[in-house]
């Protein structure tokens with residue numbers, strides 16, 4: 001488990017061990033041993049599967065592509081987590097992301113464990129046929145460990161509905177006669193996917209922000225005013241005020257979060273900047289997000305990169321460097337691209353007072369501590385970007401029943417689930433000086449520890 005996730009899990013266990021009200025049945029030496037067992041279980045994956053996928057490329061060359069499926073913990077249900085296609089994928093990264101899935105599902109009471117997959121490729125360098133072969137081979141190599149009641153992958157960076165449809169079809173070929181709709185989530189609607197799944201993560205990311213800074217704050221502003229809590233002070237300083245927003249990443253998560261922010265009538269936001277792998281676009285008056293979405297849809301997901309293109313399509317924005325999005329003088333920054341974007345070496349340049357993690361682990365441990373110290377509100381990945389896995393759970397349920405919900409029903413269920421989690425966390429967050437990430441981890445670790453204890457896994 002990478003350092004930040006592992007360190008916060010250990011801190012959470014330490015705090016819980018010192019709390020006599022938590023698992024009071026465990027006393028003295030038994031308590032110590034049980035918490036050591038918990039630390040060992042949560043800091044290591046149950047199983048690491050690695051393969052080299054043999055692919056015959058279009059030109060005739062045969063290559064061997066490294067691929068992973070890492071199953072972290074299944075105490076709460078079948079392993080669940082995305083498959084990432086990216087050239088920087090490696091075992092440590094996938095292991096850390098799998099652990100994060102275990103914690104995320106525990107936090108939101110989704111009855112799944114944590115897993116993650118990865119293939120070390122830049123998908124843009126392969127033809128559609130080659131990608132199809134890679135997806136088929138992935139399922140063939142890992143077929144023994146995947147399945148609706150064992151381990152259910154979903155899309156992640158570099159994969160989407162197309163890849164999930166291909167993978168589910170291969171799972172069906174390998175397992176004739178077995179139920180297959182629940183083997184992969186994030187599928188297209190025609191292949192048994194759920195309405196709203198594609199937008200779920202981005203919508204959930206925006207919902208956590210809106211709920212905390214608007215609905216919850218409105219309801220609790222009386223009890224919070226005058227509070228010494230640094231995060232409550234930051235939140236209250238924005239109460240009722242329009243906020244400027246920047247979004248890093250304009251893919252599945254970032255583009256949907258940007259559109260939600262643009263459309264939100266409860267908060268009068270101005271989305272002043274969006275960015276992707278090439279550029280940052282900035283307009284102090286606010287960007288035309290629907291027009292940028294239409295451009296990206298027609299241009300392989302990329303934003304316009306030159307003033308000439310912007311002029312051609314009638315969009316007003318300044319073209320800045322890719323990293324500039326992080327350092328703008330905005331109120332809110334959504335991070336929806338990659339890991340490790342805010343680090344010890346650049347944290348001092350970040351001006352946003354509210355940061356929402358759409359991506360997994362976009363802030364390193366040192367930067368996280370520095371931001372918390374200054375009262376910056378960070379809505380962490382484990383809380384903010386769970387919309388995808390929550391709607392994946394609804395997709396899995398729908399696949400079992402072959403009964404499908406409407407889009408409206410899906411969003412209602414999604415927001416209700418996220419709101420329930422937040423209502424369990426926010427009073428403690430605004431009540432004591434522990435950052436939100438730590439609060440979320442304590443909740444998740446409590447849930448996992450109780451289940452592991454009840455299932456006799458601690459001795």
Ligand code: NAD
Nearest residue numbers: 157158201249250251252253276277337358359360385388
């Ligand atoms: P995506 O591939 O659809 O989009 C990624 C975006 O990031 C693109 O706009 C890309 O141009 C941009 N980008 C790539 N490299 C960049 C760089 N160096 N600097 C700035 N921008 C860069 O991916 P996604 O599905 O939107 O996922 C984004 C993040 O959210 C990932 O960390 C992923 O693990 C996490 N996440 C995704 C989901 C989901 O349901 N898709 C769920 C939970 C978490």
